[in-house]
Structures are given as structure tokens and as C-alpha cells.
Amino acid sequence: MSESGSKRTGQLGLIAATALVMGNMIGSGVYLLPASLAPYGWNAIGGWIVTIGGSLVLAWVVACLTRQVPEAGDLVGCITKAYGKLTAFLVGWIYLVTVWVGVVAVAVAAISYLSNLFPGIETVPFGPAIGALVIVWAITLINLRGVRSAGDFQVLTLAIKLIPLVMVIVIAAALLAGGNAEVAPLQSHEISFSAISGAATLTLFALLGFEVAGVAAERVRNPEVNVPRATMWGTALTGLIYLFVCSAVALMLPQDVATTSAAPLATFVERYWSAGPAALVTVFAIVSCFGAINGWILIQGEMPRAMAEKGELPGWFGVTDAQGTPRRALVTGSVIASVFLLLNGSRSMHGLFDFFLLLTTSGALWFYLVMAMAAWRLKVARPFAVVGVAYSLWTLWGAGLEADLWSFALMLAGLPLYWWTRRDQAARPAA
Template sequence: MTPPAPTGNGPGRKLGLFAAIALVMGNMIGSGVFLLPASLAPFGWNAVAGWIVTTAGTLVLAWVLASLTRASPGAGDPAGFVAEAFGEFPAFLVGWVYWVSVWTAVVSIAVAAVSYLSAFVPVIGATPLLPAACAIALVWAMTLLNLRGVQAAGNFQIATLLLKLVPLIAVIVIAALALCNGTAEVRPFAMSELNGIDLRGAAALTLFALLGFECASIAAAQVENPAVNVPRATMWGTGLTAALYLLVCSAIALMLPEAVAASSPAPFATFVERYWSAGPAALVTVFAIVSCVGAVNGWVLLQGELPRAMAMRGMLPRWLSATDRNGTPRAALLVSSVIATICLMFNASRDMQGIYEFVLLLSTSAALWLYLACALAAWKMKVARGFALIGAVYALWTLWGAGIAASGWSLVLMAAGAPLYWWARRGAAV
């Protein structure tokens, strides 16, 4: 029988609905959105179709998680749903590989933040080992913030979300004005342009930007009235983020000349400069840094909550479940940040782009196994079975789209955690 989920902090110290929505949106809106339009530009209208397909699939998976939370609030989080459906060992495997996904996400976004910062401080990019050192400093700054408690982390998440929305809304307004006054036009649509190969490629890219919709469910123990607020935060956060992404990335990719958009190292800034002026365009990098810092904060929160919940169930050593008087999982937070630091140190010899690409694909493919397992769990538990079936097919399709190498490595990492499970179970039995 699965032990009860952790109860989290006391009343008044948890995340409210708005903070939970900010956690979802803040974790989804990280570094990728500021570079994605350049990658999507060559796909043309296939990129728009890719956004629609990926958004629909993500919303289906979000609805599956929301339905599972309402149907089984005692499970606590996605690993709990899998445990109820298939047992503790399968739940450990997907929980473990998702934990890998979380701390690799922390690493990749921290590196992206330092990469943006190097535009203002060129010495960072020109000095060996300094990029990794700055990324490590950012990870530990956000760890210290989270050690102050979930309320401090939640308030910071709300503040950074409001700031990171500024350039997204600005692009939408600029695009609308440019189209209305006739100073811009959208790339012509041709039905013959749409094809399965480009659609799959575009969808694989857009998927990277939508990871994180599960964050409220992972941190359910820290959310007020989780049976109500977690489903609401999941659906509202996912829907609003997906709508912003669709409008912003499509506008930049379709309104800039393809050669300009595809070759731009900062497509947001290029768009703002072309249709407004160079001064505001320079501010885009500042907002990109804020966006990355806010995302690191949210993912650091999760990298403490996930192992804490797994330890409470006996899937990880019990000492990882320890919390302070504010309900903060200090041990889990510190261990996760140490792992992220080691990852950064091992990759310190790479350039910033090399580190980012190395961990981004790994993080994405690892998270997909959790999505698939939750969809299968919902089907077995007879919860939203129609959505669960669609979600399972979508998760398998995206795993295929991520590539055999990435999916294979994530399976290897999943299996590598098995000895830790048996060690934890053996320790619990003593």
C-alpha cells in the first residue's frame, strides 16, 4: 500500500492559486522561447501547425493530470498516481528519471541565463570556466532563496513572471500594430507547404518550450487546497502559456524574412528593432535574463519537492524527506543542487552553447516518460480514459520525435536508479 503523500507546510505558508499558476507559467517560460523563433523560421506555416498539435497534446496531458488530482487527491503527485496504478517500483523509475530531468533543466536554464548575461559582460564568455562558475552561483542563489521557504520562492516566482510577460505582450502588440498600419505582412500561406516531415520537426521543437505544465502537480504538497487549485493552475497555466507562445513565435517567424529570422542570434530583439527601434530591442536581453532566473527558481523548488515526496513513500532514503519548521525540504534541496553543481563542473570545459545543448535534450526526453506513465495510469484507473488514450499516443509520438539516442539514454538513466531504490527499501526494512 502506498504511504500517504506528504502534507507540506502549515496553513498560510503554501502557494495560493495565483502563485501555483505562476509556478507553472514561470517554469514553462524559460530560456527557449527567446531563441525558438529562429529555429522555427525555416518551417514556415508548418511551425504554426506544430504549435497547434503540440499545444493540443500538452493540454490533453495537462487535463489527464488535473483529472488524476481530482480523482485521487491522496496520491499527492504524478509518482503517486503511477504507484496507485502500477506499484511502487514503476513509480520510482519514472519519478527517478523525472528527477534527473529536473536538475538537468536547472543546469540548462542557468547556463542560458549566463549566456544572455555575457552579452552585457563579455568577459564571462571569454574567460575559461567562468560561465560554469556563474551558472553555479545562480543555482545556489536560487537554492538559498528556496531554503527560506515556499512563500519566499512563490513571491519571487510571481514577480519574475510579471516581468517576463512584458516582452511577450510587447511583441504581440507590435505585431498587431504593424499589421494594422500596413508596415508588415505575414508570409503567404500555401496548403502545399504543409507536410508531415516538417510538421514533426516543428512539433519536436515546440515541445521543448511546453515542458513544465506538470509543475503544480509535482509541488501539490506545497499548494493550498491542492484538489482544487492544482487542476486549475495546471490548465490555466498551460493554456495561457501555450496561447502566448503560439502568437509570439508565429508572429516573429512569419513576419520577419525567413533568412533574417533563421540567422538571428536574438530573434526577439531583431523583431522589436525592425518594427520599433534599437533602444527597446536592447532591453529584450534583460528580460531574457529575468525569465531564466525565474525559471531556475521554480525548477529548484521542484528539485526539492520531488525527492522529498519519493522519500516519504520509501522510494528514496528517508533522510531526504526531512523538513524544517517551515516545511522546506532542506536535505533534498541541497542534494539536488549539489548534483546540478557537479553536472556543471563536469561540463565546464564546454562552451555555453555546448553545455546547454548537452543537457536540454536529455531533460526533455527524460520528462516524457513521466507523461506517458501518467496517461497509462489514468487509463488503468478509469480516469478520463479518452484523454488518457490520446495523451499516451501523443507521449509515444513525442518520444519518437525526440530521437532514439535521447530516448535511449533516458532509459539507461532510468534503469541506473534501480540500485538506489533497492537500497532505500532495504534501509526502510531494517
């Protein structure tokens, strides 16, 4: 499929693969979710515990599939082996749509933080959408230089984005140790299953991406070893960081302050430290979003390439340059992300983010559900596969009927492309 040979270069080592997992997960979620979770109070803690547990179960399923079914190549290949090409295409397609929408959601979050530095952005017609477009295409150019450049950028941005998260944890710990923390009281009558479920749906958006090392397994050096390690280590570390940071902000800021803040982490640091470090948090948040967009754009190139090589997408998407970079898939994905942005450009900043958040989460859950079902059918980590199926179904229910119907409709919308691919393959021998 290469324009100058089939050999691909620039594979990711363990550090880069772990950075890919953590970098895709640590993006806009940790910086914006405390505002959304504040109304849930202590129910948000329950939501985080459920989400982290469910994500770790699914991450273990990813790790086991990669190690025990290496001939499949990647997770979509495992689904193909279990249920055939049509099922693999449908869930691979909706996951790909999720990646495109996720790129848009994180780009909008970056603009939300930029609006703290440049307040006029949101008042300009289509201002948030245009700003997000600039970010998407700037990072697409980095990925067009090759997977090694994208991997190096991911490691760098991960190191930077951890600084404000550690800052929040240290401030919260100091306040608690000194007895100066004003934590929202725990009211047992306010804890409910429905509230925990609602919080868990929101928190899952922040943990989307634990599977990316498995999706891009063909780009990881020694994948049977490095993909499981990167997946489990990245998921566990990110989950703990999220639990501490988001809980501290949501429970220690007054609820009316947290829910109305466009940058809750910066608000937290300013309230309990000073405005100078808070401004730095805003800068770090923007870098964090850039890193997440970089990781997702890498996947938006690698996944269509892999699907094309397996005959699940037209071969046009699988063409790579001399460095193994899937330029066509990268550019096509960013064009589609741009269309999503422009079609919804009239929405407010928060309206854009909330719409894309729910759609991204629901779309990813279909992929997780079928992946866990494939593990059961392939007799891989069956106890964990059962829990993964139950968790995916429960979270789909929590995402709401509207988001689920949208994602299901988008899944079926890919069928004409599948039939085109099959017809193209059938006609090729005759040609």
C-alpha cells in the first residue's frame, strides 16, 4: 500500500506507547469535567470508581487480546476473527467516527481555555469553530511528518501536562493536612444509583483512549509485550490522577463557582494560591489539549490504514509515503473533523463541547462492547470479557437514548462505504 514500498518505519517504543495512552486520555476531560461533575457532589466519586474499574477491566481485555491473538494485528482484526468483516467494519467505522468527533471536542476545549487569555474569541461569530480548525490542522501537519514525530510530540506534551495536575494534588493535600480545606459534606441521602450512573457517563469521556495502543498495535515495537504494559500502566496511572484532581476541584470549590467556571482547575489554583500560577495552568491546559489532539490524529491516520490493508476500507486509505505515513487517511480525517466543526459552528462553546462529548462517549462504547464480546468468543480473558460487556451496556444506558441513537445511526451510515469496498474488491480480480 506504500507509494514507495510496503515497509513502514518509525515504530513506537514502550515509553512512547504509554505516552500515547496517557496523552490521549489526559486531554480536555480533567480540565473541564470538574465543572460538569460539581452538581453530582460525592456521587462523582462513585462515578470515578466505577469508570476506573470498568476501564481497567476493558484495558485488561485489550492487553490479553493483543498478547493471545497476535496474528490479528490489532483490535479490529480481533473482531474480524471473532465475528467477520461486516461486524468489524461497523464497530471500526463508529470508532473512527468517534476519533474524528473526539478531535473536535478536544479542540473546542483548547479554545475554551484560550478564551481565558483572549476573552473575545467566544463573541466572534464562528470564533470557537475557526480557532479549533486552526489547532486541528496545525497538529495534522505534525503527524504528516511521520509517526516518530507524533510520538516525540506526545512524550513532550505529556510531561508538560502533568505539571498542573500535580500542582492541584499538592495544594489539595496541603489544605487537607493543615485543616484549611472546605470540603462539601457527605450526605448519605443524596447518594443514588442514577446519579452515580450519570456521573460515570461523564467521567468515561475523560478515560476514552486506554485502547489506543491496541488499535495502533502494528506501530508499536514488540506489541505482544509493550501494548499490554502501556495499556495497563497508562490506564491505572491516568485513572488515579483523574480521581484525585477532579474530586479535589469538584468537592473543595463552592458548587456555584465550580459549575460556572470555564477553567475549573485554574479557578481552583487561583482561589487557593494566586492568579499567577492560575494563568500558567491555563497555558498547561492548552498544551494538554494539543497533546490529546496529537494522539487522536495519529489514530485517525493509523486506523483507516490498517482497515484498508485488511480490506475493510477502500485501498485508497491504506496508501502511505516513503516513511510509512498514511497521508491520505490523515488529511481525510481532518477534513471530516473540520466539517463536523463547521456544521455545528453556530453553537456556543459549552454547547459544542457537550454535544461532541456525548457523541464521542456513546460511539466508543459500541466498540468496547463488541471488543469484549469478541474476547469471549475467542476464549480470551472470559471472566473479564463478561464484566466488560456488562459495563459497556450499563454505560450505554447511562449515555442516554439520544446519544445512543445518533451513534448507532452514524454506524449504519458507513454501510454504503462497506458495500463499495466489497464491490471494489470483487471487481479487482476481473480487472
